């Protein structure tokens with residue numbers, strides 16, 4: 001089944017475009033579907049200042065405000081990936097669970113090339129700028 005690329009960031013909890021060696025990966029995670037109102041509007045709650053509260057331990061439906069613990073929502077979500085394998089050049093699609101694993105020492109979403117079965121990691125982006133307190 002072909003993956004459908006998101007039309008806008010609004011649909012996603014996560015979106016990234018990476019070059020990995022000779023290959024690349026585009027990965028995204030669609031918002032979860034709310035079990036209460038059945039719309040794809042589940043994301044991290046919005047703080048009073050209008051910013052997304054990434055560190056919240058719950059997800060919230062932006063429509064009906066229904067909340068669910070992180071683990072519950074994240075177990076239902078998956079990372080969808082379109083890639084070109086840096087090892088064998090195969091272009092394909094993959095999905096993996098929405099949980100970072102340590103890959104070559106860096107927290108990453110890890111998936112396997114469908115052709116050569118080598119593992120490919122989408123590493124977490126390290127922030128270079130220090131946060132002001």
Ligand SMILES: [Zn+2]
Pocket residue numbers: 034035036037038039061062063064065066
């Ligand atoms: Zn809802």
Ligand SMILES: [Zn+2]
Pocket residue numbers: 085086087088089090113114115116117118
């Ligand atoms: Zn490969």
